Amino acid sequence: MGAKRDFLTVIRPYERLTAAVIMTLALLCAGVMAVLSHFSKTEEQARNDKNQRASDYVASLYREAETVSRAAEPFEEGACTNEVLTRLRHIVAVNPHIRSVNFYPEYGTGCSSLEGRLPERKVSYSEGHVPFYTTMKQEDGYIYYLVYFRSSASLTGVAVNGYFVRDALRYISPDAAFYPLQDFMKLSPAGYAWKSSQYPFVLVSSDSMNIRRLLLHSRAVIIFILGVSLLAGWLTYVSTGLINTPRFALKYYLYKKSFYPVYQPVISTRDRKVAGLEILMRCGNKKGNEASPALFIPLAEQSGMIGELTLQLLEKVREDFAMLSEKGLYLAVNITSEIVENPETLSELLKFTEHAQRYGLDVLVEITERQSFSLTEQLSEKFALLRKAGLHVAIDDFGTGYSNLSSITQLNPDYLKIDKDFTGYSMAGGVREAVLESVLHISAITAIPVIAEGIETPAQFQYLRERGVWLFQGYLFSRPCDGRSVSNYIRDFYVQF
Numbered sequence: 331m332g333a334k335r336d337f338l339t340v341i342r343p344y345e346r347l348t349a350a351v352i353m354t355l356a357l358l359c360a361g362v363m364a365v366l367s368h369f370s371k372t373e374e375q376a377r378n379d380k381n382q383r384a385s386d387y388v389a390s391l392y393r394e395a396e397t398v399s400r401a402a403e404p405f406e407e408g409a410c411t412n413e414v415l416t417r418l419r420h421i422v423a424v425n426p427h428i429r430s431v432n433f434y435p436e437y438g439t440g441c442s443s444l445e446g447r448l449p450e451r452k453v454s455y456s457e458g459h460v461p462f463y464t465t466m467k468q469e470d471g472y473i474y475y476l477v478y479f480r481s482s483a484s485l486t487g488v489a490v491n492g493y494f495v496r497d498a499l500r501y502i503s504p505d506a507a508f509y510p511l512q513d514f515m516k517l518s519p520a521g522y523a524w525k526s527s528q529y530p531f532v533l534v535s536s537d538s539m540n541i542r543r544l545l546l547h548s549r550a551v552i553i554f555i556l557g558v559s560l561l562a563g564w565l566t567y568v569s570t571g572l573i574n575t576p577r578f579a580l581k582y583y584l585y586k587k588s589f590y591p592v593y594q595p596v597i598s599t600r601d602r603k604v605a606g607l608e609i610l611m612r613c614g615n616k617k618g619n620e621a622s623p624a625l626f627i628p629l630a631e632q633s634g635m636i637g638e639l640t641l642q643l644l645e646k647v648r649e650d651f652a653m654l655s656e657k658g659l660y661l662a663v664n665i666t667s668e669i670v671e672n673p674e675t676l677s678e679l680l681k682f683t684e685h686a687q688r689y690g691l692d693v694l695v696e697i698t699e700r701q702s703f704s705l706t707e708q709l710s711e712k713f714a715l716l717r718k719a720g721l722h723v724a725i726d727d728f729g730t731g732y733s734n735l736s737s738i739t740q741l742n743p744d745y746l747k748i749d750k751d752f753t754g755y756s757m758a759g760g761v762r763e764a765v766l767e768s769v770l771h772i773s774a775i776t777a778i779p780v781i782a783e784g785i786e787t788p789a790q791f792q793y794l795r796e797r798g799v800w801l802f803q804g805y806l807f808s809r810p811c812d813g814r815s816v817s818n819y820i821r822d823f824y825v826q827f
């Protein structure tokens with residue numbers, strides 16, 4: 331019972347559990363990644379939008395400063411008279427974000443709309459060469475940015491009210507900061523930097539993209555994904571249990587090409603040699619152990635897969651042809667009527683026979699019927715086809731199941747195989763021995779030779795031999811074994827009887 335369960339349980343409980351856990355984790359990871367990627371993209375888009383708005387606003391302040399510098403240009407070369415100052419103040423007054431406009435000539439005194447005449451000051455090298463730059467100034471608690479424009483005659487500094495820049499930063503976040511480009515380059519402040527594409531300034535804010543924050547933000551969706559993943563894991567566990575049927579096990583072993591042959595010699599006392607080999611199917615199970623056909627043959631017959639198993643078996647037997655090549659030796663294949671009825675398996679059986687014959691091997695089919703058997707006209711035509719191709723027919727386990735007297739009249743077999751239970755009846759006395767005697771009697775009157783299976787003791791062998799049986803198979807001679815061992819057995823066989 332344990333061996334059967336072991337053979338049929340292809341997917342073990344821990345493998346089902348592993349598959350379920352993998353499924354849950356895979357879905358959870360994929361789901362969380364998708365959600366995080368979605369939310370981070372959305373966040374990034376929102377951040378970019380805010381930066382763009384702030385940057386556009388600051389750029390408009392620069393534009394205003396530029397306009398002021400151009401409007402003040404006609405006065406930069408003249409003296410800082412009251413009239414000039416009035417005109418400059420007028421220009422400042424009509425530009426709401428500008429505090430003042432200032433001229434710094436290379437030589438001589440300058441002029442400021444706010445302070446009037448400016449003391450002479452040397453224009454620095456960078457002021458003279460960088461055409462456009464900004465500095466931040468603080469005065470009596472007021473912040474302003476001096477945007478410098480270089481012209482041929484002098485340097486014009488337009489002061490932009492710092493409060494408007496601060497206003498613009500509010501679009502981004504309370505911690506956002508404005509940096510003239512040259513300060514940004516010098517200080518390299520940490521955070522997310524947004525460089526203006528039009529003017530030399532950079533807006534910097536703290537790097538708000540943070541996994542913990544994203545997880546918290548999307549926790550509802552993540553909890554939902556966790557639920558779906560657990561459900562999928564549970565379904566995987568249940569469904570792998572549902573498909574873990576005997577039929578699935580057979581399909582799995584077929585796919586793994588786990589079915590292979592062993593051979594058991596049949597001894598002819600008449601010809602004093604090995605007359606044939608019965609091909610017996612074996613299956614290497616998942617743990618590498620050999621499974622008995624008693625476990626899987628009935629199952630394969632019930633599920634209609636016996637044909638596929640037999641074809642895989644015959645394919646492997648072909649590989650042993652060269653090793654078994656021996657004139658007059660037959661290979662006995664166990665088949666059911668289903669294999670003969672099915673055109674595909676029938677044709678493969680015929681091809682197998684033709685191939686075997688090329689190696690001097692005969693083929694005998696042993697028909698066992700565990701289910702009700704009746705020889706329809708179609709089936710008998712197919713048997714005729716087999717015989718025409720040179721195959722011999724034996725009724726297996728004669729006297730048991732459906733292999734009874736009517737099967738003799740229907741099939742007209744070349745041999746009757748008697749089951750090991752029957753051979754065990756030799757010398758049993760009473761009814762059991764009488765049953766065996768009657769089977770031998772049928773063989774005698776129909777002149778169909780008997781192959782006695784399951785011979786374990788010399789006494790059984792002697793008993794049956796005295797009653798006219800001349801074909802024997804059983805552990806007394808050899809257990810079923812692989813192609814190499816059986817070919818050695820044939821080579822070393824010598825008559826001991």
Ligand SMILES: Nc1nc2c(ncn2[C@@H]2O[C@@H]3COP(=O)(O)O[C@H]4[C@@H](O)[C@H](n5cnc6c(=O)[nH]c(N)nc65)O[C@@H]4COP(=O)(O)O[C@H]3[C@H]2O)c(=O)[nH]1
Pocket residue numbers: 594609610611612622623624627636640643663664665666698726727750783784785786803804805806810
């Ligand atoms: N106790 C004892 N047993 C002996 C002795 N000599 C042989 N046996 C066993 O008796 C069974 C004989 O095969 P079977 O009657 O055709 O009975 C077979 C046959 O009905 C079925 N089977 C095996 N291979 C195939 C196959 O390729 N196709 C089909 N359709 N059935 C198969 O499975 C059955 C069991 O096969 P196995 O387990 O290989 O068991 C084999 C063989 O190993 C002995 O001296 N003592």
